[in-house]
Amino acid sequence: MRIALIEPDLRHAELVGRLLFAGGHACRHFVASTPFITVTSNESFDLLITAAWAGDLPAEDVIAHTRSILPGLPVIVLLAMPRESEIVSLLHAGADDCLAKPVRGPEMLARVDALLRRAGVCRPPNRSHDSFGDYVFDTAHGEVRFQGHNAMLTPKEFHLGLLLFVNLSRPVSRAHILETVWARRRDVRSRTIDTHASRLRTKLQLRPENGYSLIPLYGYGYQLNEVFPADADGSSISEPDERIAETL
Incomplete structure (x- = not known):
């Protein structure tokens, strides 16, 4: 699947990118939300993964901007120190899931696959x-x-x-x-x-x-x-x- 990643932390972005690639996904990295929003005028994605602070905007605003352009795009938010109130706020803002940073590979890939299945864009392997x-x-x-x-x-x-x-x-x-x-x-x-x-x-x-x-x-x-x-x-x-x- 084609996944967009907004992550100002370059080291963590590299880790996430490698994990997604190992899981069979294509990942395009952005250091802030503005270049991502600009690109969505010409490209589509199956999933957005964004840090809670997307370099120039909080994730809540990124979700609102993204959904105004690509309605229904699934979104996962990465949180450095997840608090219940923060998770609740992000879910109410439209996030489909939240993950703690640094991500754990198997868990992240399982959540990505589960979310893509629910969104109807993930095809089981080897299905005829x-x-x-x-x-x-x-x-x-x-x-x-x-x-x-x-x-x-x-x-x-x-x-x-x-x-x-x-x-x-x-x-x-x-x-x-x-x-x-x-x-x-x-x-x-x-x-x-x-x-x-x-x-x-x-x-x-x-x-x-x-x-x-x-x-x-x-x-x-x-x-x-x-x-x-x-x-x-x-x-x-x-x-x-x-x-x-x-x-x-």
Whole structure:
């Protein structure tokens, strides 16, 4: 998973980064909240881990700013000397969990995995099938079954589709897509992502009448939304926050 870490303490940030990497996660470190907030205009993350003092703002303010841009992003707060009153205050402010510093590796990774599972963005390892409503992703055969159809996808299309369904109703940045689907290759053009998204929309029939809408976010990435029968005419489909991007 893609995790953002806000930690002014560089030594502790290095420790957390190494542990997350060992747990199979990608970690991007920020020494303060301002550069993180700036980056969220172009990138998406699966989880935010922030120190109680994020270098320029308290964690409560960081959570508020983050949720205004990336609603639903899970947040873990790191506390140097946890007190019950401080933990209660942070949980009321929107934190999903709190951890004592310095972190203990196994506990931190277990809490991260548990939180990502609850948020619906953590896929169990070696699972051959993933179901999302009528859509069933078959990893063994690289195909998707839905409504009596079998859609054969290229490996890149399959992984892009799975990434979008796992992040249903969440904006997914181009950086996130490149990191997950193309393994950070720098020679991949932006148009390549658009082409794959267009093919995926056609092959999986991601249209409101089929219950889903794949929306391009200008200068940001893509968002897959579930469309309910009452919204099939598009009149009630909620659009992504315009502070993130404008819909093409």
